[in-house]
Amino acid sequence: MQLALSEDQTQVLDFIDSLTRPYASLPMHDASLVLESADFDAALVESGFLDVMAVEELGPVTAALVVEKLARLPFAIEAAASAMVRPLIDPALPRPLCLVAEGRIGGPVRFLRPGASVVVVGPSGVRSFTADAGMIAAAQEDTLYAYPVAFLTGLPDGMTSHDVDAAEVLRAWRVAAAAEAAGLLGAALATTVAYVSDRKQFGRPLATFQGMRHRLAEDQVITNSVHWLALRAAGTGDRGDAALALLHAQEAAKRVCYDYHQFLGGMGMTLEHPLHLWTYRLKLLTAELGGRGEQGLAAAEALWG
Amino acid sequence: MQFEWTPEQDAFRHKIRDFLHANLPDDWEKFSEHGPASPALTAFAREFCVKLAEAGILFPHWPVEMGGEGLGPWEQQILAEEMWIAGEPRGGQYMNVNWIGPTLQKYGTQEQKARYLEPITKGQSLWCQGFSEPDAGSDLAALRTRAELRDGNYVINGQKIWTSYAGLADTCFLLTRTSDDRKKGITIILVPMDTPGITVRQIPSLIGEGDIHEVFFDDVTVPETARFGDEGQAWEIVAYSLRNERLGIPRFTLARAALDRAVAMLQGEGRFTREYVRIEAARCAALCEAAATANYSVVQKRVDGLSIGAESSSARYATVMAERAVCEFVIEFLPQALAGASPYLKMHHQRGIVAGVAAGSAEIQLNIIASDVLELPREPR
Numbered sequence: 267m268q269l270a271l272s273e274d275q276t277q278v279l280d281f282i283d284s285l286t287r288p289y290a291s292l293p294m295h296d297a298s299l300v301l302e303s304a305d306f307d308a309a310l311v312e313s314g315f316l317d318v319m320a321v322e323e324l325g326p327v328t329a330a331l332v333v334e335k336l337a338r339l340p341f342a343i344e345a346a347a348s349a350m351v352r353p354l355i356d357p358a359l360p361r362p363l364c365l366v367a368e369g370r371i372g373g374p375v376r377f378l379r380p381g382a383s384v385v386v387v388g389p390s391g392v393r394s395f396t397a398d399a400g401m402i403a404a405a406q407e408d409t410l411y412a413y414p415v416a417f418l419t420g421l422p423d424g425m426t427s428h429d430v431d432a433a434e435v436l437r438a439w440r441v442a443a444a445a446e447a448a449g450l451l452g453a454a455l456a457t458t459v460a461y462v463s464d465r466k467q468f469g470r471p472l473a474t475f476q477g478m479r480h481r482l483a484e485d486q487v488i489t490n491s492v493h494w495l496a497l498r499a500a501g502t503g504d505r506g507d508a509a510l511a512l513l514h515a516q517e518a519a520k521r522v523c524y525d526y527h528q529f530l531g532g533m534g535m536t537l538e539h540p541l542h543l544w545t546y547r548l549k550l551l552t553a554e555l556g557g558r559g560e561q562g563l564a565a566a567e568a569l570w571g
Numbered sequence: 572m573q574f575e576w577t578p579e580q581d582a583f584r585h586k587i588r589d590f591l592h593a594n595l596p597d598d599w600e601k602f603s604e605h606g607p608a609s610p611a612l613t614a615f616a617r618e619f620c621v622k623l624a625e626a627g628i629l630f631p632h633w634p635v636e637m638g639g640e641g642l643g644p645w646e647q648q649i650l651a652e653e654m655w656i657a658g659e660p661r662g663g664q665y666m667n668v669n670w671i672g673p674t675l676q677k678y679g680t681q682e683q684k685a686r687y688l689e690p691i692t693k694g695q696s697l698w699c700q701g702f703s704e705p706d707a708g709s710d711l712a713a714l715r716t717r718a719e720l721r722d723g724n725y726v727i728n729g730q731k732i733w734t735s736y737a738g739l740a741d742t743c744f745l746l747t748r749t750s751d752d753r754k755k756g757i758t759i760i761l762v763p764m765d766t767p768g769i770t771v772r773q774i775p776s777l778i779g780e781g782d783i784h785e786v787f788f789d790d791v792t793v794p795e796t797a798r799f800g801d802e803g804q805a806w807e808i809v810a811y812s813l814r815n816e817r818l819g820i821p822r823f824t825l826a827r828a829a830l831d832r833a834v835a836m837l838q839g840e841g842r843f844t845r846e847y848v849r850i851e852a853a854r855c856a857a858l859c860e861a862a863a864t865a866n867y868s869v870v871q872k873r874v875d876g877l878s879i880g881a882e883s884s885s886a887r888y889a890t891v892m893a894e895r896a897v898c899e900f901v902i903e904f905l906p907q908a909l910a911g912a913s914p915y916l917k918m919h920h921q922r923g924i925v926a927g928v929a930a931g932s933a934e935i936q937l938n939i940i941a942s943d944v945l946e947l948p949r950e951p952r
Contacts, residue, residue, distance in 0.1 A: 267580065267645055268573040269871035275572070327572045459945050473947040476938075482947065483940035487888045490868075491861030498864055501574035507860075514857040562850030569856055570834050570843065 275328050278318060282335050285313055292340050297537040299546070300412045301341045310336070311361070316349045320357065326350065330445040330500035334493065337449025340543045342413045344377040350442035350500070351385070354435055355392060355428050359383040364397070365439055366418065367555060374415035376550065378402055386421065387435050393425035412546040433505065440508040440561065443554045444496035447515035450551070451489040451522060454544035458482070458526040461539065472529065481525055488518040506568030512554070513561035519548040520558070576649075583646055587628055587653040594622055595660060603658030604914045606779020606921065607665075613697060613739045613781075616662035620694025623661070629694055630668045637676055638692055644873040648866075652824040658918055663698070663736040665820070667691040670812045671698050671744065678800045678808050683761065687742065699736040699764070701745035701786060702809075704729070709932045711746075712754045712806070716788060718747035720795060725760055727768075727791040735929075737771045737784035740764050746809070749802045757805035760797050768792070778921045813930060822926050823862035823890045826897040829919035830855050833901050836913065848904055855900050858893040865889040881943035884936035891933045894926040 271279070289306045310316060319329035329349045336345045344362035352363050362377035368388020378384070378397060385394045403417040459482065462472040472478055492515045499511035523545040527534040534541055555561065576584070596602065605611040623629040632647035633639025651669070654661055661668075672691050675684055690696035707714040716729025727747055737743070743762045750756035762769070768791035776783040800808050834852055837843040843852075865886040872879055901908050901916050908916035927933035941947045 267576055267867060267871075269868050270875055271572065327574075455945075459947065463946075463948055470951060471948045473941075474950045476950060479941035479947055479950070480934065480937045482945055483937035484888070486940050486944055487865070487885050487892070488861070490882075490885055491865050491889050494864030494868055495857070495861055497572060498574045498860075501572055510853065510857040510860055513853055514861055517854065517857070558854075559846070559850050562853035563846060565853035565856060566849035569853070570831075570838070570849075 271331075272323075274323050275331060278315065278324065278328055279331060279335060281313070282315060282332060285309060285315070286336070286339055289339055289341055292540050299408065299410060299537065299542070300414055301543060302343075302414060303341050306339075306341060307343060307361075310343065310345070316345060316361075317353075317357070319349060319353045326441070326500040326503070327497055330441065330497055333442060333445040334449035334452070334496070337446045337547075338453040340453075340540050342377075342543075342547060346442035346446040347385075347439070350445065351435060351438045354438050355385060355394070355430055359385070359394060360396065370556065371418050371421065373417075373553065374405060374409070374411065374550065375418055376413040376415055378416040378418065379414070384418065385435075386425065387432050387439065389432070392428040392430050392432050392435050394428065395422050395425045410542075410546055411550045412543045413550055415550070436555070436564075437503070437505045437508040440512040440555060440564075441496060441499045443551055444492065444499060444508070444511035444515040447512075447519055447548060447551050448489075448493040448496045450544045450548045451492055451515070451518055454522060454526055454541065454548065455482075455485055455489050457539075457541055457544070458529055461533070461541075462529050465533075478529060482529070485518075485522045485525055488514070488521065492518050504568075506565055509561045509565035509568055513558055513565055516552045516554070516558045516561060519552045523548055523552075580645055580649060583642070584649045584653060587650060590623070590626055590628060591653065591657050591660070594619065595657065599658070599660070600918075601914050603660070604779075604918055606782055606918075607659050607662045608736045608738070608782040609780045610739060612660075612662045613736075616660060616664050616697075617695060619660050620664050622694075624692060624694045630672060630692060633668070633672060634676075637672065637688070644870050648821065648870050652821045655821050655825050656828045658915075659922075663740070664691075664694060664696070666698055666700070666736075667696060669820075674808065674812045677811070678804075680796065682796060683799065687761070690741075696742065697736055697740045699734050699740035699743050699784075699786075701731040701734060701737075701743045701762070703731060703733045705732050708733075709935050711809075712757065714746055714748060714757065716745070716747050718749050718758060718760055720749070723795050724792050725795060725797065727760065727762065727788045727793070729788050731786040731788075732784075733774075734784045734786050735782055737764070737786050738773055738781050743769075743786070744799075746805055752803070754806040755803045758802045759799035759805045759808060760793060761799050762788075762791065762793055762797060766791050766793060778925055820930075821863075821866065822923065823859050823866065823893050825919055826890075826893045826923060827856065827859040827863070829916055829923070830859060830897050830900065832913070832915055832919075833897075833905055833908070836905055836908070836916075842904070851900055851904075855893070855896045858889075858896045862886070862889040862893040881939045884931075884939040885944060887930075888933055888936045888940065891927040891936075894923040898923045 315332050318324040319326050333346045347363040347365050348361050360383050362382045364375050364378045364382050364384045366386050368386050380399045382397045384397050401419050403419050405415045465472050495511040495514050499507040533539045631640040631642045635641045704714050718725040718727045745760045745762045749758040768789045770787040772785045774783045869883050869886045898920050
């Protein structure tokens, strides 16, 4: 057991801090439902941070740390699937990578656009194709999620089969989603704490009221443990750990998204405050891979048969 | 980062398991229902801890200069986990090796170390913690038990309540008031429990026989040398010892073991097939493992020689959440467990429900997290 960051990991995270600095705050006067940056995406690919999993001295825990860190940004970046799942399938698959569960292709697909690699995972194995405009239905323009989403209209006949265990890809997918959720949870907590520490009602900051302090403290406890469970699942490569990590992350997301919008009151209903950029990614992640129930069943199977 | 135990740590864990297997009686599970503070378990622990001492696993995590092997915080964690999963056969003596010994070493006088450390290392002493009072529970700094210095002696008057182990303890780690300056007016006195003027009354409880007491102090007189640290230094010393105490009991391991036991019972009855039961069990497991990793992250800080702050409160609250979930799971799906069908699950329940109360209430942990982890502006006083 050794839970401190290695020197290499500290260095990677410091580099990411420098890389993301221009993107850590919101563009002035922007009040979008979703924020994306092609420039940042290109800089990220260029930096090689999405490829750390394959580097022997870095590995999956560092990849999870990278994913978590990137998720804290107000910008939605396709990092989790590329950094943590793609290396298992084919490191050369073009980004963005869209993971879709077989039999569940009707839902909104994150980052789906022409040219994206769609990976279908399920009982038939792991298959992929490059999306073109003909198989994509755009979401409504005012879709509330803070991810860019679109719908698949169907699957093409000729998909590329990958020689990889679907269960193993599912495992990595769960860990990647949990790591991303950990970052979103951390950023959503931080922005909420800043707001309620500043906003005064009844002559004092909202954060001085115990009704709010205790709930925020509980939110810190679960946010912290989502972080650790995600890293542990990345480190052990265990299927039970992966399912528990995403289960816990989805439980946490459900709870804090309610709390934080509640604490921000009227401001939390507007696009003037950026809270939704994290919570409306978290909300969609609560549906990832069938939601909490599916992760619970997967965990129970792995733990107790 | 490395989330697996090293081969040496695994070997240490197996050494403890082997010892427990060889030295716990066949009816141990039923026996441990008595509770850690019961006369039966206290008497058992006095023999068992001697054997642990002889085998070198009573306090192997203590530094070499204290007679330990200097094994370090991970080994202390492993030792505590294995003992707690087994139903804590050390009884109240776990406190000795977790925090009383190290606190004595750090703050005690030569005379106090000479008097109290040796019985601890021989597995022969039992302490109680005279902290809470009828009007000073979570608001510990409101305590009123008075110690007055008269002619070289402290004369103590007052009352403590909900005191574990008081019925059979040799010595009380007693918080007293020596001046009216709230936290700065509190002083620790080490009081032999056979001193005249001490009356102990057991309070019937949900958590096992002999666990909770009222302790009355009527003109209890001890020499000034019984003072531990300086007058007014108690708050600093208690903060130090409680940080050890909060990490000291790895309750999440017993919660996880109880969950596994409950699942095995449900499987035995063919009832672990319903999806909602399986999902609920997984939710409990996630909370147990969440607590484990949160606690381990704090242990790591200790390994790295960093000071432990409010993150131990966060880890402790994660444990409270896990305990609550498992206790509720067992009652919902195996109600018979608390009515005789499973001594182990009943034992877990009785220890689990204390998680949010002992060593500082869960709500106090939330206050600490709010102020010191989240750094929220403080509540007006």
